[in-house]
Amino acid sequence: MMANHYRSEIDGLRAVSVIGVVLFHLGLGFPGGFVGVDVFFVISGYLITGILLRQLGEDRFSLMDFWARRVRRIVPAAIVMVVGTLLIGGLLQTPDRYASLARSAMAHVLMASNCYFTRDQGYFAEKSDYEPLLHTWSLSVEEQFYLIFPLIVCFVWKQAPQRLAVVFTSVALISFSWSWLEVASDPKWAFFLLPARGWELLAGALLATLPQKRTRSFCDEAWAVFGLALVLAPMFLFDRQTAFPGPAALPPVLGAALLIWTGGGTKIGKLLGWRALVKIGLISYSLYLWHWPFVVFAREMVLELTVTWKISLLAASLLVSYLSWRWVEMPFRSGLLLATRRRALIFGLTSAGALFTIAFSIKSSGGFPSRLPAELRLIISDITWNGAEYTSAKSESVPIGFQDDGPVDFILWGDSHGASAAPAVNAAALDLKLKGNAYLNNGTPPVTGLWFADMNEASATEMVALNERVIAEIIDSKPKAVFLVGRWVARCEGYNEAEMIGEPESVRFTTMLIDSMIPEPTFKEASSALARQIKAMGARLAVHGIELVIFQQVPESNESRTASRFYSMKRFSSKSKVPQFTTTKDEFLKRQERTMNLLESQTTENIRVIDATSQFFFRDRDQLKVYAERSYYRDEDHLTRAGAMHYLEPAFKKFMGWIPREE
Structure with missing residues (x-):
């Protein structure tokens, strides 16, 4: 049903979509405004498929021409935005965040941003709010869709063009099913990856294969109203806790399809064709590109x-977006600057290569820390330091404390919390002349016989074996404690x-320990497993005269970016203050008392x-003090080096004073 004429109502629909996304990101209502992206996918699938089918039908389709048009449409504005973001990031960001920005820029150049952001966070996680x-x-x-889809369409067109709709429907159903499964088991994959999003683009593609509507009826008016309701309702009813996409993406996708199907002749279509909406729709791509870096x-x-x-950011985004549309998008899309296919493709490759090189140099330098004054670099160290000098990814021994040819006096064994405490342990051991070894491995709790609830059998076996090796080495070294x-x-x-x-409830269980296969353990089940294995480990050490x-x-703060916010306060904002005192004693006990009592109950002659x-x-x-002249907490639960020395040394x-030192 692809029309050859310009359809202003589609630009109006783009406007509705981008308004939802922008206001969601700004926190100005629209808690489910993120569904605007799903509407974009339907529009893209519809328009691209229409172009492909029309050119194939006229026997003038060229794959290189298709990709060249995509370069003209997408690349120039995106390149300018990424370069601008890197420039602003160089002025504002800490070295670690600037290096992270550069890595994401490299992923963007490789058309793999969606894969990059599946690494360790979800779209709605707080950490994601700081990714420009x-x-x-x-x-x-x-x-990725544009790379693969034309090849599939061309193949089917040559073999059996009448089966295109069947192929689109079949692949869309597979994609939707995969999305439904993944949204429950791995929401990040469902949200970011093409296999779980392809059905939304294919919904638009399927629409383009249908015969063009020739007549209008009252039903069209009803369907258009229903379609708009399906697009708008999720923007108000969904939020960060909604399991998405999966079935929850059906309303905006179906709504967008209905609005495109009913066309511009309905009252809703004419509303979407309103001049102000159309103008926003025309700059929607640039607005989408620029608003988010400004917010971050x-x-x-x-x-x-x-x-x-927020209103100022909205105004700035609209202004820059108009300039981007007028002076970047339009000259390139019209062919004024990239008149031939060859020029367009060369531009795409060379600009991508240049941007990748710039981003790689930023990443390789560690974010150019030398651009910042020394006093800020000291504060930045509280953000970036994680005890790496004391840790080993394979839980291997690292010397700590006083070192000589004598026997080992103590062992420090822990996860990332052990690493954050290590400076205090090291300082105390040096002062007491105690020789030690550290076995510190981020994300690996220091107890034998346990594994995380979300681990499969192979991973669980590996974690248990690793800790068994550590305890064997500890016993061989014969420390006192x-x-x-x-x-x-x-x-x-x-x-x-x-x-x-921003995380589904199922994520809560992934950090809990078990000693039998329980996917979602209760406190009683996890704490009982911990108690059993501590007792067993204590008994093994007791045989060798080693005290456990x-x-x-340490208390958990209620602020996940303490050190970063402290840096921002010091560098940018004398008026916006980071709370110096956070968790109350009552809040601390509510969160931690049950576990503390459990551990206390493990006390024996040897534990x-x-x-x-x-x-x-x-x-x-009292309330928890998270900073003074330096930040004491890196995030909600890890101490900085300054915090370890202040609180734990x-x-x-x-605590270590009782260990006798053998001369």
């Missing part, structure tokens, strides 16, 4: 976006509420439990 190029995931989905960089600078800031430092609360209770923002010392977890809570809360009415000096 996060929104390029949808461009990668479309670009504003968050970096002012910490909390007020309504005034083994200090266990871990994030015990998360292992029994799951992730805290700050970490669960369990260090209670000791030590607690530094009094270092964090001197009195019951006195505690470890006291």
Whole structure:
């Protein structure tokens, strides 16, 4: 049903979509505005398929011409946006975040942003709110589609053109089914990847294979109203907690298809063809490109976006988007600057290569830390430091404390919490002249016989074997004490509420420990497994005269970006203050007391439990202090080096003082 004439109502539909996305990102209502991207996918599938079928029908289709047109349409504005984002990032971002931005720019150049962002976060996770190029995931989905789809269409057209609709429907059903399955098992894959999004583009493609409507009826008016309702309702009814896409994406996809099908002759079609909406639709691509980096960089600078800031960002986005459309999009799309196919393809390759080279140099330099003054680099170290000098990805031994030819006095064994405590342990051991070895491996709790609830059998076996090797080495070294430092609360209770923002509830269980295959353990099941294995491990060490010392977890803050926000406050904003005092003693106990009591109950002649809570809360009415001249917390649960020295060095000096030193 592809029309040869311009359809203004489609640009109006683009406007509705981009308005939803932009207002969602700005936090100005529209909690489900992210469905606007799904509408874009339907429109793209419809328009691209219509072009393909018309040219194939006229026997003038060229794959190279098709890709050249895609280059003219997509690449220039995207390149300008990414270059601008890299320039702004160089002025505002910390080296680690600038290097991360460069990595995402490289992924964008390779048309793999969607794959890049599946690594360790979901679209709705708080961490994603600070990725300036996060929104390029949808461009990668479309670009991957444009690479594959014309080849499929050409093949089917040559073999059996009358079966195109059947092929589109079959592949769309497979894609939708995969999306439905993945949204429950791995939401990130379902959200970002083409196999789970392809059905949305194919819905538009299928629409383009239908005969063009010649007559109008009252039913068209009803279908158009219903279609608009299906597009708008999710923008208000969905939110970050909605399992998406999967079946939840059906309303906006079907709604967009109905609006395209009913056309511009209905009252809704004429409303979508309203001049103001059409103008926004014309700049919708540039508006989509530019609004998100502005939002991210504003968050970096002012910490909390007020309504005034949000409206200012909206105005700036509209202005820059118009300029991008007028002076970048239109000259290239019209062919004024890339008149031939060869020029367009060469431009696409050379500009991508140049951008990749620039981004690679930024990444390789670690984000050019030398561009910042020394006093800021010290604060930045609190953001980036993670105890790497004490850790080993294979849980291998690293010397810590006083080192000589004598026997090992103690072992520090832990996960990333052990690594964050290591500077304090090292300082205390040096002062007491105690020789130690550290076995620290991020994400690997220091207890034998346990694994994470979401692990398959092979991964569980590997984790158990790794910890068995560690304890065997510990026994061979014959220390007087083994200090266990871990994030015990998360292992029994799951992730805290700050970490669960934007994540499905199933994620909470992935950090809990088990010793039997239980996919979603309760506190009782996880804590019982931890208690069993601690007792078993303590008994093994007791045979060799080694004492097991369990260090209670440090209090969790309620701020996931403490060090980064502290840096932003120091560099940009004297008016926007980061709360210096966060978690109350009552909040701390509500979150951690059950696990603390469990660990305390493991005390035996050979198992000791030590607690530094009094270092964090001197009195019951105190709140957790997360910074002074330096940030004490890196995120909601890890101490910075400054925090470890401030809170834990006195505690470890006291706790380690009983270890006799053999001369």
